[in-house]
Amino acid sequence: MRRAEPWLALAGAAALVVVAVAAPWLRFILTLALAKGIAVLGILLLLRAGQVSFGHAMYAAIGAYVVAFAAPSMGDVLVLLPLAMLAAGVVGLVIGVFITRYREIFFSMLNLALSMVLYSLLEKFYAITKGSDGIRVAPLRIAGMAMDGPMAAWVMFATAMVVAAMFWWVARRYLVSPMGEALAGIKTRETRLEFMGVSARGVLLVAYVLSALMAGAAGAIIAMTTRHVTPLLAYWTSSGELVFIAILGGAGGVLGPFLGAVTYELIRVYAAAAFADIWQMALGLALLGVILFAPGGVWGVIAGLLRRARVT
Amino acid sequence: MSVLLEARGLRLAFGGVKAADGIDLAVMRGEFLAIIGPNGAGKTTFINMTTGYLRPQGGSIHYDGEEITGLAPRAIVKRGIGRSFQLPQLFTEHTVLQNAALAIAARRGVWQPFAPLLSVGVIDEARELLSRFGLDGIRESRADTLNEGARKLADIAMAVALRPRLLLMDEPTSGVAASEKMAVVETLARVLREAEVTAVFVEHDMDVVERFSDRVAVWSQGRILALGPPGEVLRDPEVLREVIGVAAPHA
Structure with missing residues (x-):
């Protein structure tokens, strides 16, 4: 299975590119899905230790706001992305020193509590954060070149792909190392x-x-793609969304988060278009279906099919 | 023989129950010391205090001339004291080989985020370790599928992987089927003698004690009632009345 995984990843990436070319309006959705997949990969690492974080959107929000604050002065994607990751990593280290003393429900709830503190700060410090209106991200560049129109969308899609591939590789190596x-x-x-x-x-x-x-990188990509950040990025439902995707995708393999994120975004888009008032119900039913019939998530289903194909 | 571990006046009470009531004990380098006594006498408490799991309320513990009283388990392990558990503490979702490899990696330094755990050097050492314990046949089995004898041996193998100079074992044969018990202990004793490990083990089976220990310490209500070679101690009338009556031979 581990040997088949890189080929599956390549096939998945190729499929995403084909879809992005064939249906340009989905490129935006897929970029966001890849970004969320990166954040969910972080959730998966913690799940390996049996810990669930209900507050990781906080780090995505930190990444996103760093982009929003820094974009006017240094609007290059190649600078903003590492800067956002660094900020989220440093805050993660400071909070982590304290929070890794706790396990299970305490770990989950402390993450949630801290994410809600950040949400409140973002909401209340209007003079700095513009409160719930949020901040519009200034025009961006990549390697000094201005990004606009379809080119910007392609750059962000490619950036999300590269960052996702990088973290996928890191997580894959890390989880089979002595530390993992x-x-x-x-x-x-x-x-x-x-x-x-x-x-x-x-x-x-x-x-x-x-x-x-990982969550910081995800937040930065989301901010650079949507070009607008609001405190909702740190709200607890955003953290819940990440856990939702982790379950949907399956925690058994490092491709799970990306499979989960793409599935989630597609269900959301099509459900919202088909049943505008009750689209959340479609997501709920999808999760219920996964829990009842495919506890290993989308990855579990694919891994099962591959195993069966190898046996027969 | 010189002293490797020395406990002086160890005291610890849980509420009104004295689990250690002035324990004085010197463990000699290279010996196999058995600890016997009824349940609740404080045998496991002694192991827990020595390995840093519990902090004594009084007294001191010296290891190789250095005081280790109240140090954290990690600091004590690093000084060369290993332990195994009455209920084997295996990583249940890992295979036996991975369990052994993880213990070996822990000794070599676990802080490697990109080298695979099952790298060539570690695999070879893990296989060799498991083979010494007679566990070759089950190294690819998940730890939660093993029988009790194998679980106990795997648990001890993980402690031995750390290359301790002193190994404290809490009831290494409890739960092991009578038919496998002697084979398990034979294997264990051979490996430990080869590795020149000093061993302290809590044991209820007097046959095992008589056959494998150099000295026996008899625990009763947080105190040491008797200490000496098994031939003498196990025939001491007070020990027979106080302790063996509870844990009689062939019981």
């Missing part, structure tokens, strides 16, 4: 880790910072 396997050990036998001389908290902290970096 120790992370999975937190879920089953944290005591043993300590008695092997390994700091479980340190192991979780590395994953937490990595997940914050």
